[in-house]
Amino acid sequence: MEIKERFLNYVNFDTQSDSYSHTVPSTSKQLKLGNYLVEELKSLGIENAKIDEFGVVYGIIPSNNNHQGDVIGFIAHMDTSPDASGKDIHPQIIKDYQGQKITLNEDKELYLDPEQYPQLLQLIHHDLITTDGTTLLGADDKAGIAIIMQMVEYIYNHPEFKHNDIQIAFTPDEEIGHGSDHFNVDYFNAQYAYTIDGGDIHIVEYENFNAFSAEVKVHGRSIHPGSAKNKMINSTRVAYEFDSLLPVHMRPESTEGYEGFNHLHSIQGTCEETVAEYIIRNHDLQQANKQCQDFKDIAEFLNKKYGYQIVEVTITESYLNMKEALKDHMFIVEQALAAIKENGLDAYCSPIRGGTDGARLTFKGLPCPNLGTGGFNYHGPYEYCSLTMMEKQVQILLHILKNTASK
Known part of the structure; x- marks a missing residue:
């Protein structure tokens, strides 16, 4: 099966968390894809594939190598973001992209314009998949699933390809911060x-x-x-007053790179009670803690201003920066960079302006950096992916396996 067909098949599953x-997982529809993936893994020779009571899919490809080296795992998540609909996705295929503005939905006047999304200009001659402007695409992270499955299929069809034990897993609920809970x-x-x-x-x-959530009631x-x-x-009105007291320059739309932010994710309320949900993000833990303290200080200020406990703030840790936990395992990063270069590409490291299952798994004792899918503009109708990059990433994973098997 070609990776395009595989990916388009997966996005037919509505797996929004x-x-x-x-409940665990948060939506039962994720289990439909999970069960499908188990059967697909079994059809590719992984008879031990299973889905557990928490909706996590596991599969093991036994080593065919004479000497057993590092056991490597590959992980992707099944759910799509709650931020946009993942139901009835209608992908559009753009072959041999030439740098033009792409029409997503003429009625809604939605376009992928290289002037607004300059990454497109790095994808000239790539085959792209976009949305039709009514849903997200689901490349986050069904492109990751398709890449792993394509790798598995290659190994199944090429018994001469030497490798160590390979662990495969697909998780639910990553988008809501619970992908690694169970x-x-x-x-x-x-390893x-x-x-x-x-x-x-x-x-x-x-x-x-470093990620925290704040509930402002x-x-x-x-x-x-x-x-x-x-x-x-x-x-x-007081909820919006609270928001106005947070630093304006620390909103997501004003930040990039290593700059942290406070994001008002949702707000619901009446005159009597309003609840605002925020996410707080910073690569620097000290700065993230300062942002959390800002929330508490603003609540204290407003409580004094109005003369009673008008604002309650509850802050919860979501995950931490895995950099510190990975500092003694940088060979994992180096061998991935080497595999990228072996495939004729420039390779470099960049901070994630988000989180992955791997962040929390790293702190659980499973070092787990993150690799690309070829997807961009996640969580909304402007999401798209490069089939060309997806195909190349399969080769990169195979190079990682080949190199570790020969050590």
Whole structure:
């Protein structure tokens, strides 16, 4: 099966996760893809493939090497972001892209314009897949799944290809920060792994954000508007007052590279009560802690201003920067960079402006940097991926396996 067919098959599955759910996984529809992947792995010779009670798919390809070296794992996630619909995706194929503006949806006036998305100009002559402007695409991370599966199929069809034990896993709920909650590192039994959940395949990522979430709950005083003078305190207005006191230059739309941000992800409320959900991100843990303290300080200021406990702030740690935990395992990064170069590409490292399952798995004792999928503009209708990059990433993974088998 070609990687294009494989990927288009996977995006037919609606696997959107739900951050408000209390089930594991957060949506049962993720299990449909999980069960499908188990059967596909079995059809490619991995008879031990299984899905556990938490919705995590595992499979082991036994070594065919005379001497057993490092056991390497490859991981991708099955869910798509709650930020945009993942149902009834209608991909569009652009063959031999020439640098033109791409029409996603003429009725909605949605376009992929190289002037706005200059990465497109690095993809001249690539075959691209885009959305039709009504959903996200799901390259995050079904492109990663397709790349891993294509690698598995190659190994199945080429028994002469020497390799050590290879561990495969597909996780649910990565997009809502729970992809590694129930990941069985002991069962996975790899010395290290790679998540295939990045963007540009030239890049190896081993630095990610320190991530926290903040729930800001505002308790107003609801009074009939006709008699509200000097009595009503509208919680929604206070919530926006709270937001205005956060640094404007630390919003996502104003940051890049190593710059951290506070992102107002959602807000719901009435005059009586409003709840605002934020995510707090910074590569520097000290700076991330300062951002968290800003939230507490603003709450204290508003509580004094209004004379009662009008604002409650609850901060929760999501994941930490894996850079510190990987500093003694940099050979994992170096061998990935070498494999990229062996495929005729420039290779470099770049910080992840996000997180992966690998960040938390690294702190669980499974060192796990991140590799690219060829996907871009995740989590919305402007998402697209390069089939050309996906095909090349399969070769990069095979080079990693070949090089480690020969050590």
